[in-house]
Amino acid sequence: MTSRERVLASLRHKEPDRVPIDLGAGTTGIEVEAYDRLKALLGLKGQTKTFVRDHVEVDDPILQQFGIDTRYVRVGGPRGHRVRIEADNSYLDIWGVRWQKPASSLYWDMVAHPIAEPTLEALAAYRWPDPHDPGRTDGIRDRARTLSGQGEYAVVLDNTGFGAFEQGWALRGFENFYMDMVAEPKFAEALIQGVADYQVALYEHVLEEVGPYVDVVMVAEDLGSQDGPLISPETYRRMVKPAQKRVWQFIKSRTDAKLFLHSCGSVRRFIPDLIEIGVDILNPIQVAAAGMDPKELKREFGNDLTFWGGGCDTQRVLTFGTPDDVEREVRRRIRELAPGGGFVFNQIHNIQPGVPPENVVRMFETVLTHGVYPLRG
Numbered sequence: 001m002t003s004r005e006r007v008l009a010s011l012r013h014k015e016p017d018r019v020p021i022d023l024g025a026g027t028t029g030i031e032v033e034a035y036d037r038l039k040a041l042l043g044l045k046g047q048t049k050t051f052v053r054d055h056v057e058v059d060d061p062i063l064q065q066f067g068i069d070t071r072y073v074r075v076g077g078p079r080g081h082r083v084r085i086e087a088d089n090s091y092l093d094i095w096g097v098r099w100q101k102p103a104s105s106l107y108w109d110m111v112a113h114p115i116a117e118p119t120l121e122a123l124a125a126y127r128w129p130d131p132h133d134p135g136r137t138d139g140i141r142d143r144a145r146t147l148s149g150q151g152e153y154a155v156v157l158d159n160t161g162f163g164a165f166e167q168g169w170a171l172r173g174f175e176n177f178y179m180d181m182v183a184e185p186k187f188a189e190a191l192i193q194g195v196a197d198y199q200v201a202l203y204e205h206v207l208e209e210v211g212p213y214v215d216v217v218m219v220a221e222d223l224g225s226q227d228g229p230l231i232s233p234e235t236y237r238r239m240v241k242p243a244q245k246r247v248w249q250f251i252k253s254r255t256d257a258k259l260f261l262h263s264c265g266s267v268r269r270f271i272p273d274l275i276e277i278g279v280d281i282l283n284p285i286q287v288a289a290a291g292m293d294p295k296e297l298k299r300e301f302g303n304d305l306t307f308w309g310g311g312c313d314t315q316r317v318l319t320f321g322t323p324d325d326v327e328r329e330v331r332r333r334i335r336e337l338a339p340g341g342g343f344v345f346n347q348i349h350n351i352q353p354g355v356p357p358e359n360v361v362r363m364f365e366t367v368l369t370h371g372v373y374p375l376r377g
Helices: 003-011 032-042 060-065 120-124 140-150 164-172 173-181 186-209 232-256 268-276 294-301 323-337 357-370
Strands: 051-053 070-073 091-094 098-100 110-111 152-155 216-220 257-261 279-281 307-309
Touching: 003 152, 032 060, 070 140, 120 186, 140 186, 152 279, 164 173, 164 186, 164 232, 173 186, 186 232, 186 323, 216 232, 232 257, 232 268, 268 294, 294 307, 294 323, 323 357
Parallel strands: 070 152, 152 216, 216 257, 257 279, 279 307
Antiparallel strands: 091 098, 098 110
């Protein structure tokens, strides 16, 4: 089978020749520090390229070595926009959110938010990024059409940024936005719907370019923490779900591609809602979070969802285990998630700084060896 045939079979809940493997999206990829160590182990030279913050553009030799079945297309930035790193190692994104990476940290954090007050007047004065800027789609049709025409790999549109809920708290600040949802619900709903308006306008242009050529469209909206939902299901259904439905149904009206949702943490209580409003694929399947037992998820939702992720626990095993621990973990997750198809292998979220490169190699080698159908354990 080609890689594309392999992925599409699994998305149809059929068993292909082996479990499909993914690496490379903004939420299924690898971070710079881990990638540089992996390249050193494999004896690969050359500059490490990133596409946003420390998310790596994985080089083709590594994609080939690990049998990666996906290839990505991504929206660009506005024409003329350049990320300018300030003296304090911070920058403004296109939304006006300031990100900073302290010298003592491996991660970029949001440190300032552009909408200072929870009023409709402040929202009206906010300068939204332009979803119609032609830079967002420069070159994207050619890449998608070329990849699709070759027919070798599954073509995936990487997510275009945060969803309406996450971008809402990015614009206001996490604590502020949570208070807004209770104390200023009209403002909070208007902000969420404003982000959804932007997303619909952006996807109208993007999918006009790539809709016929992509097999999967990724969206991202974190709804869970380690221990449970980030907001109550009741608040979610009242304030967030309508905006998600509008954006996701618009996407599905413009392409036959499957809809992939990245949502971290404990999202078990949201899954029926997500299926109802169009999600076909769930990621990252954070097995260490509350209520996210993969066997139970497969049994309850395996007919409706493809599980893309869950293949190796990055919180404990991939980072702190031995290569043998990694192999045992991967083989276990294959047994739990792969039967009957509906599974694309990926570690849980991005491969983080500090992950031993030997563990990364063993992880992918184990899938290639033990992810062959019919499964033998």
